[in-house]
Amino acid sequence: MIVLIILHTMQKLKPLDVVIAAVASGLVLFLFIRIYSTPAENASVVIRVNEDTWRYSLDIDREIAVPGPLGETFVHIENGQAHVEESPCKNKFCIAAGRINRPGEWIVCLPNEVFIMIEGVMESDGLEVDDIVF
Amino acid sequence: MSSENTPVKRENGIGSEIITKIAILAAFSLFLSTVEYMIPKPLPFLRIGLANLPIMVGLALFSLPEYLILVTLKIAGQGLINGTLFSYIFIYSAGGSLASSLMMYLLYKLFHNKISYIGISLVGAMTSNSVQLLLAQYLLFGSSIWIIAPPFLLMGLVSSILLGIFVNHFTDRSRWYSSALEFTGLYGKRGRDEISHAET
Known part of the structure; x- marks a missing residue:
């Protein structure tokens, strides 16, 4: 058949x-x-707490203290990767989530309402959305 | 009123023949929407596109206005079954369906000697998916929607090839289809035009 x-x-x-x-x-x-x-060169780290949004380059190493309702969540950016170093939350899932570096990856800390995401696929090196669609 | 060269029964009329065919295919599309709705999917927008089978079957049977009636009925039926008829999701489904069916119609009219339903189905799926992605980008999600684009398009690729194979078979084997095609005439409107000329 x-x-x-x-x-x-x-x-x-x-x-x-x-x-x-x-x-x-x-x-x-x-x-x-x-x-x-996509190489992470042009990717950026977007950190969101409630209505506030911050955007950092993934290329530059830095330590960021993000204020949430429970206290400060410490996000580290180093070697083109981002991770949560310390968090005031109870279960520490955000720390356990490890390092992220590719666009679309994310870490979220629900107790402290911190949302961290890597962005920047389509914007990288001048590639427009319409360039790759018909 | 020359009665000697009218090939079809008079009382049936041409309009009702076409309407019957549109109705059968539209009903089929409605049924397949239901089947599609029942199939579990990891993400709601990953579609197999079963409801597009009758659309492809109708390519050779109808003129453009008739074909568009079928497409409209398919979109409405799908909206009804999925319960999205009056929600913003309907814009995606309508946009995708309309663009893909017009694309398929164009392709069929231009190249029907050089292309089988596999190619037509592929182009239809790709058009529908990209239009939906573009609509999603501009209406709701922004460019982050492109993160889901590859699996979305891959799904369309695979399922559309399978649907194309099915339609190739169906158009070859179905007696209903071959009789419908005979009536329509192999090249779209011609057969019907001859009949309507004979009638006037």
Whole structure:
């Protein structure tokens, strides 16, 4: 049954199908590589507490004290990575979350309402959204 | 009123034949939306696109206005089944469906000798997905939406190839389809035009 379907499909396949399939797969593959393995050079660390948002470069090492309702959460940026060094919360999940450096990764400390995220995929080296879509 | 060269039964009329076909495909699309809705998915916006099967089947059967009626019915039916008809999500589904179906129609009309339903389906899925991503970017989420773009598009890629294979089979084997096609004439409107000329 499956063999028959495959055979029939091969018979029906026309040149443009192959071209389109190749282009589409290439595009998706390109997007996978482009979006998920972007070097962290232009990425930035976005820290959000309630309505306030701060943005720091991931390239410059620094220590940030983020004020939350429980106290200060200490976020460290070093070697292009960000992590929570110290937090006033009870369970310390945010510290256990470890280091983040790729766009889209995030750490959240719910008790202290601190949200840390790496941003900056699409903005990196002048790549516009529309450049990679048709 | 030359009656000797009218090939179809008079009392049926051309309009009702077409309407019946649109209605069958639209009903089919509604049913497939329900099936799609039942299939569990890791993320709600990852669609298989089952409801697009009748749209592709209709490519060879209808003129553009008729085809657009079918597409509109499909969008409305899908909105009804998913319960998104009056929510902002409807904008995504309507935008994606409309863009992809127009793209598929164009592709079919231009290249139907050089392309099978696999290619048409692929282009349709890619168009629909990118339009939805763009709408999501400008309406709601901003550029962070592109983080989910690769798996979203990959899903569309795989499912659209499978749907294309299915439609290739269906259009080859279905008796209903071949009789519908015979009536329509292989090249879209021609068969129907001849009939309506004969009638006037």
